[in-house]
Amino acid sequence: xxxxxxxxxxxxxxxxxxxxxxxxxxxxxxxxxxxxxxxxxxxxxxxxxxxxxxxxxxxxxxxxxxxxxxxxxxxxxxxxxxxxxxxxxxxxxxxxxxxxxxxxxxxxxxxxxxxxxxxxxxxxxxxxxxxxxxxxxxxxxxxxxxxxxxxxxxxxxxxxxxxxxxxxxxxxxxxxxxxxxxxxxxxxxxxxxxxxxxxxxxxxxxxx
Ligand code: FE
Ligand code: FE
Ligand code: FE
Ligand code: ZN
Numbered sequence: 001x002x003x004x005x006x007x008x009x010x011x012x013x014x015x016x017x018x019x020x021x022x023x024x025x026x027x028x029x030x031x032x033x034x035x036x037x038x039x040x041x042x043x044x045x046x047x048x049x050x051x052x053x054x055x056x057x058x059x060x061x062x063x064x065x066x067x068x069x070x071x072x073x074x075x076x077x078x079x080x081x082x083x084x085x086x087x088x089x090x091x092x093x094x095x096x097x098x099x100x101x102x103x104x105x106x107x108x109x110x111x112x113x114x115x116x117x118x119x120x121x122x123x124x125x126x127x128x129x130x131x132x133x134x135x136x137x138x139x140x141x142x143x144x145x146x147x148x149x150x151x152x153x154x155x156x157x158x159x160x161x162x163x164x165x166x167x168x169x170x171x172x173x174x175x176x177x178x179x180x181x182x183x184x185x186x187x188x189x190x191x192x193x194x195x196x197x198x199x200x201x202x203x204x205x206x207x208x
Contacts (some may be wrong), residue, residue, distance in 0.1 A: 010122045017115045018058045019071030024051050027081045031101055036094035047145045054138045080107050095160035099190040102153045109146035
């Protein structure tokens, strides 16, 4: 189908995220089961419940545009779920598995944040404020989920996974952040900085 307008693009992306969220319901169930830390499992279960609400919200958005809810395979979500599985299957211990689960989940959240940011802006530009409001509600939930995952990773889980297959305490005593052993933690910090930049860039481009 040729996309001839912002409206066409909106519908295309709406169908994409509708499919993505439905894939996620299944994935989050598996991720909750795979998580070994209680707080991480709770976070996944909580976001699973939220995701079910987000699917309902998307159905309301379809209605707002007089459309029947319909998905269109989100290849990106398929790929992210697949990559997440590979990391999980390769993790040799529970803490490393949990750190990998968080990374996989954050990639998903960032994808969703980009999608809902665009959709909310487009809905407003298309003159549908109700749809824009619904999409912004979900956008806020996705940002919140991402922040929670950050807190879990930086609060404890990355440190438990340890920088190498050695006791994790070694990493905590290395404060300069430059040593090789701190690679994992540093990478996390840099990713967070970039995430902040991305969110800022997003809101510059498309204030919602
Ligand atoms: Fe979602
Ligand atoms: Fe997609
Ligand atoms: Fe990749
Ligand atoms: Zn999400």
